Amino acid sequence: MELVTAKTNISRGVLGEAEIIKNKSLLNKWIDEAGTHLTETGNFAKGVQKKAEENFAAIGLPTKRTEDFKYTNIRSYLQDDYAAKNGSASLTESEIENVLIDDFVSVVLINGKYIPEYSRLKNLPKEVTIKSLFKALEEGNEVAIKQFNSGLEKTTNPMAMLNTALAGDGIFISIPENFSCPIPVHIANICTGEAKNFYNPRHLVYLHKNSELTLIESYHSVNHTGKTFTNSATEFIIEDTASLENYILQDEDILSQRNDVRHFTVNTGSRMNSVAISLNGGMLRNDPTIFINGENAEVHLNGLFIVKENCHTDNHTMVEHRAPNCMSNELYKGIIGDNATGVFNGKILVYRDAQKTNAYQSNKNILMGDKSTINTKPQLEIYADDVRCTHGTTTGKLNEEALFYMRSRGLNEKLAKNILLQSFAKEVSNTIKNEAFRTLIEQKIEENIQ
Amino acid sequence: MLEIKDLKVSVEGKQILKGLNLTVKKGEVHAIMGPNGSGKSTLASVIAGKEDYTVDGGSITFNGKDMLELSPDERAKEGMFLAFQYPVEIPGVSTINFLKTAISEIRQYRGLPPMEAKDFLKVLKEKQKVVEIEANLTGRSVNEGFSGGEKKRNEIFQMAMLEPSLAILDETDSGLDIDALRIVATGVNKLRTKENAFVVITHYQRLLEYIVPDFVHVLYQGRIVKSGTRELALELEGKGYDWIKKEFSELAV
Numbered sequence: 193m194e195l196v197t198a199k200t201n202i203s204r205g206v207l208g209e210a211e212i213i214k215n216k217s218l219l220n221k222w223i224d225e226a227g228t229h230l231t232e233t234g235n236f237a238k239g240v241q242k243k244a245e246e247n248f249a250a251i252g253l254p255t256k257r258t259e260d261f262k263y264t265n266i267r268s269y270l271q272d273d274y275a276a277k278n279g280s281a282s283l284t285e286s287e288i289e290n291v292l293i294d295d296f297v298s299v300v301l302i303n304g305k306y307i308p309e310y311s312r313l314k315n316l317p318k319e320v321t322i323k324s325l326f327k328a329l330e331e332g333n334e335v336a337i338k339q340f341n342s343g344l345e346k347t348t349n350p351m352a353m354l355n356t357a358l359a360g361d362g363i364f365i366s367i368p369e370n371f372s373c374p375i376p377v378h379i380a381n382i383c384t385g386e387a388k389n390f391y392n393p394r395h396l397v398y399l400h401k402n403s404e405l406t407l408i409e410s411y412h413s414v415n416h417t418g419k420t421f422t423n424s425a426t427e428f429i430i431e432d433t434a435s436l437e438n439y440i441l442q443d444e445d446i447l448s449q450r451n452d453v454r455h456f457t458v459n460t461g462s463r464m465n466s467v468a469i470s471l472n473g474g475m476l477r478n479d480p481t482i483f484i485n486g487e488n489a490e491v492h493l494n495g496l497f498i499v500k501e502n503c504h505t506d507n508h509t510m511v512e513h514r515a516p517n518c519m520s521n522e523l524y525k526g527i528i529g530d531n532a533t534g535v536f537n538g539k540i541l542v543y544r545d546a547q548k549t550n551a552y553q554s555n556k557n558i559l560m561g562d563k564s565t566i567n568t569k570p571q572l573e574i575y576a577d578d579v580r581c582t583h584g585t586t587t588g589k590l591n592e593e594a595l596f597y598m599r600s601r602g603l604n605e606k607l608a609k610n611i612l613l614q615s616f617a618k619e620v621s622n623t624i625k626n627e628a629f630r631t632l633i634e635q636k637i638e639e640n641i642q
Numbered sequence: 643m644l645e646i647k648d649l650k651v652s653v654e655g656k657q658i659l660k661g662l663n664l665t666v667k668k669g670e671v672h673a674i675m676g677p678n679g680s681g682k683s684t685l686a687s688v689i690a691g692k693e694d695y696t697v698d699g700g701s702i703t704f705n706g707k708d709m710l711e712l713s714p715d716e717r718a719k720e721g722m723f724l725a726f727q728y729p730v731e732i733p734g735v736s737t738i739n740f741l742k743t744a745i746s747e748i749r750q751y752r753g754l755p756p757m758e759a760k761d762f763l764k765v766l767k768e769k770q771k772v773v774e775i776e777a778n779l780t781g782r783s784v785n786e787g788f789s790g791g792e793k794k795r796n797e798i799f800q801m802a803m804l805e806p807s808l809a810i811l812d813e814t815d816s817g818l819d820i821d822a823l824r825i826v827a828t829g830v831n832k833l834r835t836k837e838n839a840f841v842v843i844t845h846y847q848r849l850l851e852y853i854v855p856d857f858v859h860v861l862y863q864g865r866i867v868k869s870g871t872r873e874l875a876l877e878l879e880g881k882g883y884d885w886i887k888k889e890f891s892e893l894a895v
Contacts (some may be wrong), residue, residue, distance in 0.1 A: 597730040600690050601744040601800065602718035602751075610745070615734025615783075 207252060216250040219245055219357060222276035222390065226429065228360050240341045244356035253351050258350075263535040263567040264506040266351070269449045269475050270421045274390040278360045279305025282399070283384055283414055291412045295628065296378040297322075299363060302392020303383060304424060307364045317377055321366040322473045325396055328364040335398055338362055343396075343427045344455065349479070352453045355392045360423070360598040362395035365407070367434075372404035376437075376626055383410045383448050395426040399434040399462075406543020406626055411473075413445040419474065422450040430462045432486060438466040439624055442476050449475040460486025460515075467504065467623050468589040469633055470497040470505045477506040484511070484518045484546075491520040494622035495536075498640045500529035500560075509538040511553075513546040513576075525620050527613055527641065529560035539571040540581060548574050553583040558590055558616060569583035613641045643667045643809055643840055645687075649700035650760045651681075651688050660864035661700065666808065669836045673850055673875060676789045676861035677822040677883040682843045683727060685861070686812040689841075690724035691717050704808065718744075721750035723806035725797040728812040737796060738766065740784050741803050747805065767803040773829035791822035796830040809833075810841045815849035827852030847879040861889050 207215070209489040224243075252272065254261035254491045269383050279302050282299040292298045299322055300310040306324045313322060321328075367373055383391075399405055423539040430436050442450075450473065458464055470476045476499075482491050497505045511520045537556040557566045571581040590612055598608035617637045644666040651659040658681045666672050676682050688695050689702060691714035702709040719774070731738070745771055746756055757765075767866055768776055774863050775795050794814055801809050830840065832851050842853055850858070850872065858875045860868040862883075867890045868874060878886070 357892075416731045523821070580662055591730075594730045596692055596731050597713060597726065598719055598732070598740070599714035600724050600726075601804065602715050602748045603744055604747065605713070607743070607747070611740075612732070615732070627708055 195360070196371060204514040205481060207320075208416070211252060212249050212439070215249040216245075216401040218272055219248060221272075222358055222628055224287075226276040226278060226360065232487045234568070240345055241357055241359070241532060243345065244353045248350055248353040252440070253354075254350050256391070258332050260349070263533075263537070264477055264504065264508075266451065270390065270423075271316075271388075274388045274421055276358055277303065277385070277389045277391060279303030279393060280390060281305075281307045281310065282372045283382065285310060286378070287414050288382065290381070291380045291382060291410065291414075292464070293378050293408070293632065296376045296408065299377060299379045301363060301393070303385060303391045303470045304360050304362050304381070304422065304555045306361070313360055314417060316377075317371075317373060317375070319368050319371045320373055320377075321364065323364055324361050325364040326361040334541040335366060337395055339396055339398065339427060339429060340394075344425060346486045349453060351423055351451050351479070352425055355394055355423055355453060359394040359509070360392045360394040362393040362426075365405075366398045366407050371404045372526040372542075373406070376406040376408055378408040378410065380442045380459075381409060383411065383417045383420060383422060383444060384419070385414050387419060387420070389400045389420045391420065391422045391424075392422045393422070395424065397428045397436075399425065399428070399430045399436055401431045402433045403431070404435045408439045408626075409439070410441040411444050411448075411450070413448050416445055417445050419449060422448070423453075425453040428454065428456040428464070430456065430458050430464055432459045433461040434459075435462065436464040436466075437625055438464065439626070439629055439633075440466070440468040440478070441613060441633065441636070442468070442470040442473055444473040444476075446472075446474045446481065446503070449486070450634060451477045452479060454478070455478040456480065456491075458483045458486070458489045458491060461488045462486065463490040464561065465505060465623065465625070466491040466494070467585070467620065468495040468507065469621070469636070470495070470499065471636060473503055473505070475504045477508065479508045482512065482514050482520065484515055484520065487515050489515070489518045491518070493520065493522045494620050494623045495524040496526070496617055496637075497524075497534055498527045498617065498637065499532040501532060503532045504535075505532070506535035506623065508535070511540045511551065513540070513542040513551060516547045516549065518546070519550040520552070523620060523623070525616060525618065526557040526566060527556075527560060528557065528564040528566055531561070531563045533567070534566040536566070536568045537567075538571070538583070539573065540583070541574075542574040542576050542579055542581065544575040547579065549576060549579040551581040553565070555585040557585075558613070559587065560590070581609065600615045610638075610641055617641070643702075643705060644841075645703045646689075647701045649688070649702065649830055650698040651684060652696050652698055653684070653694065655856065658695075658864055659688070662861075662865055664859065665868060666839050666841060667752075668807070668839050670857065671834065671840045671842065671853065671855045673855035673858045674841060674861050675845065675858060675875060675889065677849070678845065680861045681864045682845075682861055683812055686724055686727075686810050686843055687812055690714055690722065702838060708732055708822070715747070715753075716807075718804070719748050721807035721815050723809040725794075725801060725809065725811045725814050727816060729785050729787075729793040731786045733786050735784050736782060737780040737784050737800070741800060744804060765803065772802055773799045774825050774831050775799045778889060790817040791819065794818055794822065794826055795829075798826050802829065802833055807838045808841070810843065812843050813845065813876050814842070815846065824852060835892070847875045852876050858887055862886050
């Protein structure tokens with residue numbers, strides 16, 4: 193498959209020798225600090241990590257001039273003196289207890305590292321594999337090795353390169369062919385620890401042909417004593433006619449800064465729905481890329497951000513239609529209060545061969561405060577001639593006419609506002625199919641709309 | 643019940659109401675007529691408490707209480723209702739849930755216990771019949787995708803459910819065909835009692851054939867320039883507003 197002229201918008205390769213050396217030395221510092229460099233511990237990842245190091249050194253951390261990071265200046269969150277660390281367990285079971293959800297399979301990750309003793313896998317069907325990604329690599333798991341060695345290899349995203357170079361041990365989930373996992377798998381991600389820690393967990397989720405999975409990711413802060421930066425990367429492979437429901441809840445403290453790269457590879461006849469709910473954190477960036485590689489695939493990508501105080505949230509999405517007869521539908525909504533800032537930068541890229549593509553994208557925002565900010569940039573890039581693509585964005589204050597109407601019927605201002613905001617948010621929360629999790633999200637939304 | 647004295651109101655520095663007086667007693671129906679731009683809708687909005695207006699002078703009292711001190715929702719809780727000229731669409735909120743919330747808020751304000759679900763349903767069915775509104779409309783999001791007639795009927799339905807003691811109908815007849823007008827007017831007539839009152843704001847006499855007023859007032863350039871009985875409306879129908887405009891043109895100066 194050939195892409196005519198388009199190239200993703202990361203500027204690269206124009207750095208001088210001195211800057212490249214600086215990037216290399218920063219990277220080497222982080223590699224030493226992380227201390228789990230795979231090139232030294234196994235034979236499976238040598239090439240890919242070396243290559244990622246070189247690629248990263250050539251472009252360095254994104255700056256304000258990097259188009260894809262224009263509204264999120266990574267440098268203002270992640271500085272050179274952040275120390276690369278790997279996740280470890282330093283919490284008690286009771287501290288973890290209240291972020292788990294009853295009835296789901298619970299997988300506990302602390303700073304990105306899988307902690308089996310806190311996880312609850314007893315209801316997990318034996319067909320499903322859940323284990324540490326490094327363990328899967330060491331055991332010679334072919335799928336994991338193949339994917340790790342090729343997955344993010346071609347990325348142009350410096351943060352993804354950095355993740356590969358510094359990869360911390362994350363989670364590996366595999367659903368076998370023709371198996372529908374009857375119970376949602378909940379990954380409870382807990383961020384804890386001291387200031388200036390820098391984590392790079394790497395995860396892999398593999399849905400073999402005709403399998404099904406509901407995967408919930410939630411993000412929390414426990415005993416968090418200073419600003420930390422997490423730069424995670426997760427690959428989702430959805431083989432032919434498989435189906436993934438993926439829900440994300442970001443509900444952390446103001447000290448938490450995260451850049452979550454997700455790559456979804458969607459194959460023939462498969463289906464995915466990813467819903468990202470961002471409520472609390474210091475800096476929350478979701479950076480999903482969807483590669484639609486097979487015909488008749490269906491992609492739903494939804495997001496809701498309700499942020500306040502000084503929170504910065506960024507949804508940077510890329511949907512690449514590389515095959516004909518597929519559909520994608522994106523809906524992102526934001527409620528931004530106080531001094532918070534929101535970013536939506538969504539791009540749909542339709543390759544020349546991807547005829548009969550249906551691609552939709554919509555972003556709607558409500559600004560609650562005089563100092564609340566949204567930067568929204570919807571983009572379409574189309575190289576096929578027989579497609580149906582639309583995008584649109586609206587930003588405004590809460591509808592004053594509707595507020596007065598409701599107040600004139602006896603609802604006080606706060607209640608009227610709450611109802612309007614909740615109905616605004618519901619369009620996104622309704623895309624969560626799992627009822628138990630949807631109910632939990634609706635409660636969270638209610639708590640966060642004030 | 644409602645007493646408006648020397649009410650002066652401006653919007654962005656421009657005076658719209660220039661000393662308006664109006665007294666409404668319970669059991670009465672008052673019609674306020676007037677040419678476009680005379681201040682009819684401003685009057686309705688100010689009584690309901692819309693905040694885009696500046697009250698420069700005068701008073702609005704309702705059952706002895708100073709309404710200008712109260713927020714729009716408190717006025718509603720005191721028993722006022724405004725039927726909007728342009729009812730607003732509220733996506734994602736069904737009329738039934740909206741009314742449930744409104745009724746519960748109003749009852750709480752009045753120190754009444756919450757309405758039981760079965761009682762609410764009973765009243766709902768009864769009032770749906772009164773205003774001839776289809777149940778599927780009330781189950782949908784408030785006014786979303788409704789036709790002009792459906793929106794107006796939904797206003798009257800909400801009025802029926804909230805049982806205000808004073809209802810102000812702001813050009814409820816605008817944009818209605820004759821059948822819709824009849825249904826709306828019949829609804830209002832069924833809701834008339836000795837205890838409640840209506841202020842019907844309209845440009846045309848047409849609505850007053852169905853909702854027969856006790857008093858008719860002509861609003862012109864921010865003041866009530868003529869008051870009378872139903873015959874005044876008929877006279878306006880015959881002569882048009884030019885007659886008023888001529889007679890009171892000195893007010894413009």
